[in-house]
Amino acid sequence: MIAEDTIAAISTPYGTGGIGIIRISGDRAFEIAKTIFKGKKNFDEIKSHTINYGKIIDPVKNETIDEVLVTKMKKPNTFTREDVVEINCHGGIVVLKKILDLVLRQGARAAEPGEFTKRAFLNGRIDLSQAEAVIDIINSKTEESSKAAVNQLEGKLSSKIKALRRRLIEILAHIEAVVDYPEEDIEEITGEKVYNEIKDIKENLKKITDNFERGRILREGIDAVIVGRPNVGKSSLLNELTGKNRAIVTDIPGTTRDIIEEYININDIPVRIVDTAGIRETEDAVEIIGVEKTHKALEEAELVIMMVDAEKGFTPEDSAILEKVANKKLIILINKIDKSNEENIKNIEKNLEGMNYIRTSIREEIGIDKIGKMITKLFTKGEINLNSQIILTNIRHKNLIDKAILSIDDAMGAYENKMPLDLMTIDITNAADFLGQITGESVKEDVINEIFSRFCLGK
Ligand code: GDP
Ligand code: ZN
Numbered sequence: 001m002i003a004e005d006t007i008a009a010i011s012t013p014y015g016t017g018g019i020g021i022i023r024i025s026g027d028r029a030f031e032i033a034k035t036i037f038k039g040k041k042n043f044d045e046i047k048s049h050t051i052n053y054g055k056i057i058d059p060v061k062n063e064t065i066d067e068v069l070v071t072k073m074k075k076p077n078t079f080t081r082e083d084v085v086e087i088n089c090h091g092g093i094v095v096l097k098k099i100l101d102l103v104l105r106q107g108a109r110a111a112e113p114g115e116f117t118k119r120a121f122l123n124g125r126i127d128l129s130q131a132e133a134v135i136d137i138i139n140s141k142t143e144e145s146s147k148a149a150v151n152q153l154e155g156k157l158s159s160k161i162k163a164l165r166r167r168l169i170e171i172l173a174h175i176e177a178v179v180d181y182p183e184e185d186i187e188e189i190t191g192e193k194v195y196n197e198i199k200d201i202k203e204n205l206k207k208i209t210d211n212f213e214r215g216r217i218l219r220e221g222i223d224a225v226i227v228g229r230p231n232v233g234k235s236s237l238l239n240e241l242t243g244k245n246r247a248i249v250t251d252i253p254g255t256t257r258d259i260i261e262e263y264i265n266i267n268d269i270p271v272r273i274v275d276t277a278g279i280r281e282t283e284d285a286v287e288i289i290g291v292e293k294t295h296k297a298l299e300e301a302e303l304v305i306m307m308v309d310a311e312k313g314f315t316p317e318d319s320a321i322l323e324k325v326a327n328k329k330l331i332i333l334i335n336k337i338d339k340s341n342e343e344n345i346k347n348i349e350k351n352l353e354g355m356n357y358i359r360t361s362i363r364e365e366i367g368i369d370k371i372g373k374m375i376t377k378l379f380t381k382g383e384i385n386l387n388s389q390i391i392l393t394n395i396r397h398k399n400l401i402d403k404a405i406l407s408i409d410d411a412m413g414a415y416e417n418k419m420p421l422d423l424m425t426i427d428i429t430n431a432a433d434f435l436g437q438i439t440g441e442s443v444k445e446d447v448i449n450e451i452f453s454r455f456c457l458g459k
Pocket of ligand 2: 234
């Protein structure tokens with residue numbers, strides 16, 4: 001499928017502030033770039049896949065808009081397999097928009113969300129699960145989570161799924177051959193053999209889905225709130241965490257109303273401390289008492305970090321707070337141990353039996369590293385090791401793998417109930433079909449459209 005028109009969009013690389021890229025893709029990309037780019041060389045003379053310094057000039061007003069780096073990439077060795085021009089500029093969003101307007105005026109069309117990726121898919125450059133990994137990269141909030149997304153992009157997940165699917169297809173083909181061509185000399189396949197093979201496939205699939213929760217956490221982060229009595233050290237903790245480990249600070253106007261999200265990278269897990277505007281004005285992370293917005297943040301939080309004052313001891317107020325957060329994943333910091341003594345601390349700990357607590361001093365920087373370790377323990381089974389595993393990050397993939405597992409369960413049930421072999425094949429076919437929908441091997445047009453409509457503009 002060949003797309004005729006040339007598309008353009010702003011596409012800002014993840015993890016970098018200030019720099020932005022205008023990406024143009026299609027038959028007219030070079031022609032359009034030529035009308036607005038002035039460099040040492042004429043645009044026609046620029047070699048493919050080189051980066052070139054120059055200026056973007058509005059040809060009508062003859063006005064320089066920004067100094068830029070332009071990359072010219074001739075098809076087919078491009079992301080979309082079309083001619084691509086990337087304009088790197090450093091002037092911020094206003095300048096980016098100006099340049100994009102110019103590009104559109106010269107004849108490009110504004111790309112729809114995910115359209116670059118869609119073209120890459122349609123032109124055979126990437127398969128469906130790789131396409132979906134692009135959105136995970138866009139969305140990933142820390143370096144580690146983008147590594148997981150990159151792994152997927154490189155095809156780790158799809159090659160694993162393809163291999164397992166092939167094994168299912170092989171079984172089906174074998175059974176079919178035996179049933180349809182009994183006169184041929186084909187090795188008999190027994191129910192037991194099929195059963196053992198699909199059981200092994202199922203276990204492999206389960207291993208992949210077990211990683212889903214980790215993948216989700218790495219991609220989306222954990223919603224956390226810090227609670228505790230006034231003066232216990234909440235703001236200090238937030239400052240300590242954001243100051244030293246700040247990954248990305250995003251404020252997303254409109255989308256989340258007046259909520260500001262701070263992403264903190266704790267042990268490679270993006271922890272999103274949700275901070276409401278009202279609370280921020282008071283310079284406090286989260287004060288539990290009397291603030292309506294805090295209650296909402298608290299309701300939505302997956303993780304509560306509660307702080308207790310080691311000097312003041314465990315007060316009735318503390319136990320009231322504890323009651324409110326009892327149903328959450330909870331880490332308690334016994335803070336200000338530098339101002340306390342062993343006996344006081346032990347007395348507090350008596351109230352916290354069976355809970356996860358850490359002795360800390362934000363001032364003396366004691367115990368802070370343990371917070372990350374405890375979060376990892378609470379949210380994942382064991383350490384997160386991204387290099388050795390396929391991390392499943394996509395809910396659609398997860399659902400399809402779950403369906404495939406259920407189909408295999410049905411097939412195994414058929415064998416256990418001594419049903420004939422060809423009854424198992426229906427369920428095995430279903431399982432293969434579900435897996436095929438992950439890599440796009442049997443995917444329908446409307447599914448594709450649904451997926452691409454989720455992509456961010458410019459990717
Ligand atoms: P919040 O009201 O819970 O946000 O508490 P703050 O973070 O504003 O801290 C209140 C006071 O306690 C400040 O003066 C902090 O410097 C101090 N503080 C915070 N953590 C510690 C600690 O671990 N040890 C000591 N000695 N003081 C601390
Ligand atoms: Zn405070």
